Amino acid sequence: MRLEPSELILNADSSIYHLNLQPEDIAHTIITVGDPDRVGAVSKYFDSIEIKKGKREFRTHTGLLNGKRLTVISTGIGTDNIDIVLNELDALANIDFDQKTKNENHIRLQIIRIGTSGAIQPEIPVDSFLLSEYAIGFDGLLHFYDSEPVLEKKIAEAFMRHSDWNHEKAHPYAAQCDPEMARIFVSNHIRLGVTATIPGFYGPQGRKLRLTPKDGGLNSKLASFRHENLKITNLEMETAGIYGLSKLLGHQAISLNCILANRVTGTFSKNPEKSMDTLIKSTLEKLTQ
Ligand SMILES: O=P(O)(O)O[C@H]1O[C@H](CO)[C@@H](O)[C@H]1O
């Protein structure tokens, strides 16, 4: 079936609408970062850079490191942006832009998020690293897709029972990382955790500047939740969307978190750039070794 111009939206140069990229511009191994300035902080370690393109908050560099082609792209903040980035990356890999039809051969992308995050367990120090084994989304994005087969329904349901969930808010959904990719990154330097993906940084993450969150106990409910041997470890704003959409689209994803804040001890990293640089270097090493 041919996709209409209102569905597969291409720019005048046949690049995809928001990302401004053409199919040949991306590698099959893609690092996503939230902050557009972090794109250069990753690609400065490439041996060569062949593509530098961007539009809005979506900046992309593609290059080679140790003979491996890598793309790094910024997503901006939040799962609404993740919906755009994941769908457009998938279109670049799996849709024929001339025929406007789906390709017969499916290309599976490897997606690695390198992001910042806040811990909600006291034993997780700032400047440490965490791989999200599971992510629980509080933004509702995956409920707009026929996503039931890829979601971890028991985890989401157990959390709703535990927290006596207020149904004015979107229903939580849970998704797993790609275990095969996770194995590449498991090491003494990175703990495994369950990440809560929250649709906001202030009230939704229990921060109080001039406005008071409606449910001031939400972070405590997140932190005290237990399901089998799992507990929620940290808060950020993209991982559950990446995991859920990657599974639906047939891609592999993992999310690596640089813990900058600890919300229980009230601490924040004294040198976030240094911590992030350490995580970037170790990630590139694992991806290209
Ligand atoms: O550092 P990034 O990758 O943007 O990730 C985290 O930081 C942002 C909030 O400051 C949110 O996007 C959150 O997920």
Ligand SMILES: O=c1cc[nH]c(=O)[nH]1
């Ligand atoms: O506390 C934090 C730190 C980084 N990113 C978040 O979303 N929350």
